[in-house]
């Protein structure tokens with residue numbers, strides 16, 4: 001008898017579907033059960049959110065809440081691979097849910113296609129195990145960060161522009177820094193890919209790194225990119241990692 005089949009908690013379908021990651025000694029059945037019992041809230045179903053949502057769904061994260069108030073536009077399809085041409089003009093969150101349901105009908109996906117108030121945001125984040133920021137504007141980033149600090153929910157942030165990407169993780173435990181520590185001035189020049197352009201596959205690269213950090217956090221394995229900023233230059237294929245120190249004067253996380 002297959003050793004895996006003796007373990008309780010997973011159906012035969014699940015054992016087969018997730019078998020290639022259950023084989024990994026860092027995951028095994030116990031890790032898969034952790035994934036299936038996890039709830040991830042993902043902000044943004046765009047260039048970063050597409051691969052994040054698809055890999056988290058495929059790997060069996062049991063509950064995913066997808067938040068995106070936008071609609072699919074023709075100019076999105078070059079990088080936002082969760083959407084299809086037929087979805088142009090439809091809500092991104094709903095279009096993304098359709099793809100995820102086709103990819104893995106065994107998990108549950110909830111969609112929010114509106115902008116959340118501060119109280120709603122805090123409530124949603126309180127109910128999640130990990131929060132993923134795949135948005136494209138600083139206002140949303142700062143609001144998500146503040147709610148994660150308040151609720152002590154781990155946050156995985158990604159950003160992408162041109163051929164460049166950034167990934168950072170804040171566990172929000174103990175001496176964790178936060179996104180605001182990195183950008184104390186909210187008046188930072190706001191650049192977006194609608195003005196400067198972005199290569200779709202670079203968004204995929206950054207999104208895949210975020211999805212990997214989420215899975216590591218949920219299963220509690222490996223070395224998390226905690227209090228660190230990874231900078232990726234895909235044009236020259238170079239990357240380096242910087243330490244992020246908690247700002248003792250941070251308006252959001254300082255005690």
Ligand SMILES: [Zn+2]
Pocket residue numbers: 177178179180181182246247250251252253254
């Ligand atoms: Zn801070």
